[in-house]
Amino acid sequence: MLTQAPKGTRDMLPQDAYIWQTIEAVMRRRAALAGFREVRTPVFEHTELFLRGVGDTTDIVQKEMYTFKDKGDRSITLKPEGTAGAVRAFLEGKLFADALPCKMYYLNTPVFRYEKPQAGRLREHHQFGMECFGGKSPAVEAELISTLLGILGDLGLKGLSVNINSIGCPNCRPRYHAALKEYLGGHLNELCEDCRERFDRNPLRVLDCKVPTCKALVQDAPSMLDMLCEDCREHFQQLQNLLSAKGIPYEVDTHIVRGLDYYTKTVFEIMVSRGREGLALCGGGRYDGLVEQLGGPATPAAGFGIGTERIIMELENQGITLPMPPLCDVYVANLGEEARQPAFLLCQHLRELGVRAEEDVCGRSLKAQFKYADKIAARYIVLVGGDELARGVVKVRDLSTREEQEIALEDAAREIAVLL
Numbered sequence: 001m002l003t004q005a006p007k008g009t010r011d012m013l014p015q016d017a018y019i020w021q022t023i024e025a026v027m028r029r030r031a032a033l034a035g036f037r038e039v040r041t042p043v044f045e046h047t048e049l050f051l052r053g054v055g056d057t058t059d060i061v062q063k064e065m066y067t068f069k070d071k072g073d074r075s076i077t078l079k080p081e082g083t084a085g086a087v088r089a090f091l092e093g094k095l096f097a098d099a100l101p102c103k104m105y106y107l108n109t110p111v112f113r114y115e116k117p118q119a120g121r122l123r124e125h126h127q128f129g130m131e132c133f134g135g136k137s138p139a140v141e142a143e144l145i146s147t148l149l150g151i152l153g154d155l156g157l158k159g160l161s162v163n164i165n166s167i168g169c170p171n172c173r174p175r176y177h178a179a180l181k182e183y184l185g186g187h188l189n190e191l192c193e194d195c196r197e198r199f200d201r202n203p204l205r206v207l208d209c210k211v212p213t214c215k216a217l218v219q220d221a222p223s224m225l226d227m228l229c230e231d232c233r234e235h236f237q238q239l240q241n242l243l244s245a246k247g248i249p250y251e252v253d254t255h256i257v258r259g260l261d262y263y264t265k266t267v268f269e270i271m272v273s274r275g276r277e278g279l280a281l282c283g284g285g286r287y288d289g290l291v292e293q294l295g296g297p298a299t300p301a302a303g304f305g306i307g308t309e310r311i312i313m314e315l316e317n318q319g320i321t322l323p324m325p326p327l328c329d330v331y332v333a334n335l336g337e338e339a340r341q342p343a344f345l346l347c348q349h350l351r352e353l354g355v356r357a358e359e360d361v362c363g364r365s366l367k368a369q370f371k372y373a374d375k376i377a378a379r380y381i382v383l384v385g386g387d388e389l390a391r392g393v394v395k396v397r398d399l400s401t402r403e404e405q406e407i408a409l410e411d412a413a414r415e416i417a418v419l420l
Contacts, residue, residue: 008115008123010309022322023311024107026154027128031105034147036130039104041085047075053084053262053294064113078112082129082305083262083287084294085109090133091296100134100299108308122309131303133291138239140302141266141286146246148270148282148304155311156320159273160281162248165224165256166236167204169264170289172229177203179222187217207257223254235265262287266302272314281314282306329420331373332359335366335385342409343384346394349413355420373399380416384409 005011012020028038047067054060066078079085086104089095095102108126117123130147132140145162152160168176180203188196191206195214198205207218228236243250258267267285271278284304291299315322330350334343343359350357358376360369366383373381383395393406396416407415 006123008117010122010124018324019312019315019322020108020308023155023308026151027105027107030147030151030154031130034103034130034143036103036105036132039086039089039106039131041079041082041089041106041109043110044076044078045085045088047077049084049088049294050077050080053087053290054081060113064115066112066114079109080113081111082106082109082127083131083290083303086129086131086303087133087290087294087296087301090131091291091294096133096291096297096299101140102133103130104133105130111305111307121307125310126308127305128308129303129305131301133299133301135302136288136300138235138266139242140300141239141268141284142242142246142248144284144302144304145243145268145270146248148306149248152270152281152311155315155322156318157272157311157314158318161271161273161278162243162250162268163253163256163271164236164239164243164250164266164268165253166228166232166265167257167263167267167285168224168228168232172227172232173224176222176224176227179227180204180206183221184217190214190217202261204257207255218255225252225254232265239266258283258285262290262293264288268304270306279314281310326356326377326379328358328373328376328378329356330358330380330382330416331369331376331378332357332382332384333366333369333373334360335383335389339385339389342389343382346382346384346409346412350416353413353417355413355417380419382412382416 050061050065060080065080068076070076086106090102106127106129108128110124111127112124114123115121130144132144149160149162167173181199184191184199184203184206188199190213191199192209192211192214195206195209195211206214207221209215209218240250256267256269263285265286265288268283269280270282272281282304284302286300286302288300291297291301332343332347332350334340347357347359358378364372370381378399381397381399383397388395388406389409392409394409394412395404396407396412397404
């Protein structure tokens with residue numbers, strides 16, 4: 001049906017726009033305070049970027065990407081996440097040659113994943129993300145976590161917690177892979193079909209499986225934390241020290257691996273209370289090898305992504321209503337045909353002075369104009385026409401007190417702006 005949005009997509013209607021704009025304003029302010037600047041990347045990229053960056057063993061690449069051939073027979077993919085495109089822009093723009101760290105954020109970037117639509121996760125959703133290139137200190141992850149908690153706190157969200165883990169680096173992870181495969185090898189028949197396929201290609205993915213039998217099985221699996229190299233162990237401990245010093249409560253969750261292959265060392269999630277199990281609002285971590293993997297110089301990096309729809313869903317769950325800004329300060333009503341032009345010009349002059357002004361464009365009666373002014377919560381109504389117009393004045397009524405005054409038409413815009 002042409003009048004129905006495609007499955008897994010949703011309109012942002014005009015009456016809801018202020019919610020998105022409020023969230024955006026908070027995100028921009030917090031990001032700017034931390035020295036991050038905005039980046040905008042294309043909605044689609046070459047498929048190879050995600051095969052090499054996200055990882056061909058991930059569910060995203062294997063099951064969820066929207067991939068197609070363009071008219072030049074090139075394989076193109078609608079972006080399923082924001083980091084790979086940000087890294088590509090970092091490389092193509094040669095930002096690695098500038099002073100580092102390079103801090104960037106993207107705001108409500110469209111993200112596409114073909115999966116069963118569910119609460120807070122649509123086939124087309126929108127992400128806010130922050131990426132920091134060039135910083136190898138765990139202070140980078142601590143800064144990202146602190147900034148994100150500040151954003152969610154500014155919006156009024158409660159019941160938030162931080163879960164962190166370390167998944168090691170290329171130096172220590174092979175040893176863990178071997179130990180994990182040895183453990184899982186004795187339980188292959190108990191794994192789901194997907195995890196049996198993951199067993200050889202990337203056993204870490206098994207730890208992220210949501211199938212109940214697999215979740216129960218990995219509870220007794222070896223822990224990566226027991227096999228970290230000295231560098232990874234020290235990095236993880238320093239992160240914990242920084243979070244504690246900032247007063248950010250956290251828990252170490254050894255089963256966080258994230259669903260993307262590019263992560264190294266730190267991975268984290270921001271959780272919100274949901275009975276026995278929390279809901280992950282956000283995920284992120286360190287990806288020190290990704291820039292080099294995509295053809296750039298060795299560059300440490302870390303970042304996160306969070307869905308705007310999921311934030312809005314949680315605001316609704318917690319009964320948080322963001323304040324709606326006024327739609328209109330002044331409604332300019334006309335009393336007939338001879339008043340249309342002066343009413344139009346007065347409305348335009350008010351807008352030029354920064355006043356939110358509306359006028360009748362529907363040919364309503366005066367009574368209907370008053371009703372509409374009430375409906376849009378105008379503070380003042382200005383009557384243009386009749387004897388007042390003949391005398392060169394307009395009548396200004398305060399709709400809360402019902403007090404009226406006459407003002408010369410030529411001075412009306414300036415004086416009304418002063419009233420406001």
